[in-house]
Amino acid sequence: MHAFCKVMHSQHCLEVLGMNTASPPDCIKPATPYTGIYSVQDFRKDILDFFRCQYTMADDFIYQYHHLEEGEIRLAQLHVPTSAVTASFTPAITIVHKRLVDVKGQYEALSYVWGNTNPGGMRLLGCLGTGRFLWIGENLWSALRMLIQRRQAKSKKSSGTDLVWIDAICINQADEREKGHQVMRMRDIYQLSARTVAHLGEEKDDSRLFMWFMKRTVRKLMERFRRIHDEAAIRARIVVEYAIMADDEGFIDGAVRNETAKIINQIFAEFCDDPVMSKLLDNRRIMKSFALLLARPYFQRIWTVQELAAAGDSTLYCGSHFCDPVWMSCLLLNTLHPAGIQLTDYIDDHATRMSMCRGIAQFTATMSLRGNLRDNSYRGLHFLLQSFRPSLATNELDKVYALIGLSGEKHLEGFPIDYTKTKAEVYLKAAKAIIFTLDGPGEHVLYEAARSENALTDCPSWVPDWTEMPIRTNLGLTLSATAKWYCDASGERRRAVKADGKSGRPERMSIRPSGKTLHMKAAVLQQIAALGSPPAPNSEGSAALNTIHLANVIEDLARYKDELGSSAYPPTGQPIDTALGILLEADQPRQTDGVTNWNEEPGTRSFLYGVDFEVLLERAILGKPYRAFAAQIYLGCRSSIHNMIKATVGRRFAVSDSDRSFAALVPTRTQIGDWICILERAMVPFILRKNPEDGTFTLVGDAYVHGMMLGEMFEDEENLPVMQDIVIR
Incomplete structure (x- = not known):
């Protein structure tokens, strides 16, 4: 027999490829004899290359999925070897069918990032007992090795198996119908698992150091928690306090969790007072490892949101080291943020900082959502x-x-x-x-x-x-939080605060979808007559989130002021400097509490808008036209500058037509001749483009038009805008 086939029939090959050695498939038999020394490593490389290039979809080589019956899911049963998992170890699995209701709490669910799935980055996973294989990505390969090592470390026996649900393996990715059906069940699959194991990737960037820090932190905090936490006493107090709900175990359990969370949050808030822990928090290497961990792709992928939020219990793994995501979230929100520790200070590369900020925003929102789901909210x-x-x-x-x-x-x-x-x-x-x-x-x-x-x-x-x-920032979101007025269906301006002092809210906007069109009422007011500078790239080539564009907008406003004259008054009747100062911030609140947009999150906005901050100072020193004007619009206030950049990102200065012209910040793609419209019950105006062939409109975007916000146009009873039926397509 050829050396090639001899290797194929070796027992070692069973562990390398997880394959039945009795009869190798014809597709891997060599056409010509091989002479010379041929090692197992040579064989493994050659056969993987051979399969990858020529037999990716060969029926006699790829695992063939069997149909799932109603209520069934697939699970991967890990082959846990008796020997240690070495660098050359190759995972192998057995795929089994189980009814989900029958295996509740008997399996684990894997959460990971698929990563590179190009043919050149794929691995062969042996399916024991079938002589067939599955192509899997490098990240899943790494995750399987982690799961097997974890199983070996936990088990007192010399060998064993584990059931794991893995989307890439347990769903037939080639069957779109099955894929859709199983995706609908994913929330239940993760909720009913014994635990969700999240694989963040291999150990790197001092991740092991951060995991050690978390273990030490949790150990210290748990000591204090046990001293002050008495669950039985808390439960007894809640049962008395909410006597009417005493028979509702779900409500009582939720209330106990909330009280426990308050205690944990308080402990984390006092974390910095501990002398040992405060020194660790000041350790730049530890904080940098935390920042780089949050910049990993895992915290930016959409599927990990569901996998972590729906999990009953979960653990984050980096290599073989792990921590609890709940504790990590508490550290981030209840210790670092109140203490003024900004993780952005530990990363120099701007792209990595952006990734980290996106990771922070997604991770904290996911953990908040997880709490909502547990409380059925x-x-x-x-x-x-x-x-x-x-x-x-x-x-x-x-x-x-x-x-x-x-x-x-x-x-x-x-x-x-x-x-x-x-x-x-x-x-x-x-x-x-x-x-x-x-x-x-x-x-x-x-x-x-x-x-x-x-x-x-x-x-x-x-x-x-x-x-x-x-x-662009969501003006409807940032303004509605502080709005006291709104427009009703007839265009009448009403207070959002009722006579009894309680807050009111606008009625729903009357929107009627029909096919691909949207029918509603709107006041079509004025057309755009002039446009200012389009967004300019910052020093790193990005057109978004930069002060260079803000400086250009300020120059546009300065020229506009010069043309009007310093004694001119806009339609609102305010001094021109006041009006333009409000316009530049789009009247946004300077406090960031309660916002949900990632670029407004408190932990990110302190640096996002300062990439080219020196540009403002340089232009002022060089005596640009807006120098005196800039001094009047709170350039000394950092929150004000942040608001200005948020307001101008993706927008440009514009002026409307007619004798009563308005100054505005409009979407970048706005054109001269576009219409400023107030949609029924909307708190902010929108820019619409009229289609001459049929009179319908195209949505361009929302705008800040000074004097038209929150129903201001409806204050003048003699010149009330006329509401009419419009169609947006």
Whole structure:
């Protein structure tokens, strides 16, 4: 027999490839004899290259999935060897079918990032007892090795097996119908697992040091927690306090969890007072390792949101070292943030800092969502899509599909997970579902569509492209939090604070989707007559989040002021400097509490807008036209500068036509002749482009128009805008 086949029949090959050695498939038999020395390592490399190049889809080599019966899932049964897992160890599995209800709490669910799935980066995973294989990515290969090592470390026996649910293995990725059905069950799969094991990747960037720090931290905090925490006493007090709900175990358990969380949060808040821990917090190497951990791809992928949020119990692994995500979240929010420790200070590379900030925003939002799910307090789909819009997905349909199961909205239970649909079809259906939500804020669809340039093809302008990174801040969100006025259906301006002092809220915007069009009422007011400078790239080539563009906008405003004259008054009747100062900030609150947009999150905005901060100072020193003007608009206030950059990102200065012209910040793609419109019950105006052939409109985006915000146009009873029916396509 050829040397090639002899190696194939060796017992070692069974462990290398997990293959039945009795009869090798014809596809791997050599055409010509091999002479010379041929090692197992040579064989392994050659055969993998051979399969990868020529037999990727060969039926006699690839594992063939069997049909899942109703209620069934697949599980991967790990082959745990008796010997230690070495660098050359190759994982192997057995795929089994089980009814989900029968294996509740008897399996673990793996959470990981798929990573590179190009043919050159794939590995062969042997399926024991079949003589066949599955192609898996390098990240999953690493995760399987971690799971097996973890199983060996936990087991007192010399060998054993574990059941694990792994999406890439337990779902037939080639069967779109099965894939859609199983994706619908993923929330239940993770909730019913004994534990979710999250694989962040291999050990690197001092991750081992941070995991050691977390273990020491948790050990110290748990000592204090046990001294002051008495669950029995807390439960007894809650039963008395909420006597009417004493028979509701779910309510009582939730109240106990909330009280326990308060104690843990308080302990973390006092963390910095401990002399030993405060020294560790001051350790730059530890804090940098934490920052780099949060910059990993795991904390930026959309599917990990569901996997962590739905998990009953979970552990984060880096290599063989681990920590609890709940404790890590507490450290981040209740210790570092109150202490003023900014993880951005420990990373010099701007791209890595941006990744870390996105990771922080997603991780903290995910842990908050996890708490909501445990208390049966669900978030709407519009909130989830807005909160996790910066999250990344390989398949753009997953930006919707990964969040549908977390919304808890009854009308979405039948939302089809169909991977044969196009992106435009799925996003249109999701937008309509949000609009039709009972008592839901349908106008959020328009606000979300306005946050980016919307490059969706074959899709209406009013449907958000949830795969695009948000460019503009959501004016409807930032202003509505402090709004005291709104417009009703007839255009009448009403107070949002009722006579009894309680807060009111605008009624829902009356939006009627019909096919790909949106029908509503609006006041079509004025056209754009002049435009200022378009966004300029910053020193790193990015057109977003930079002070260079802010400086250009300030120059535009300075020229506008010179043309009007210092004694001129805008339509609001305010001094020109006051009006333009408010315009530059888009009247945004300077406090960041309660915001959900990733670039407004308190832990990120302190550095995002300072990349080119020196540009402002340089221009002022050089005596640019806006020097005196800049001194009048609070350039000494850092929060004010942040607001200015947020307001001008993705926007440019504009002036409307007519004798009563208005100054505005409008979307970048606004054109001269576009219309400023106030949509029924909307708190901010929108820019619409009229289509001459049929009179319909295209949504360009929301705008800050000084004097038209929050129903100001309806104060003049003699010149009330006329509401009319319009169609947006």
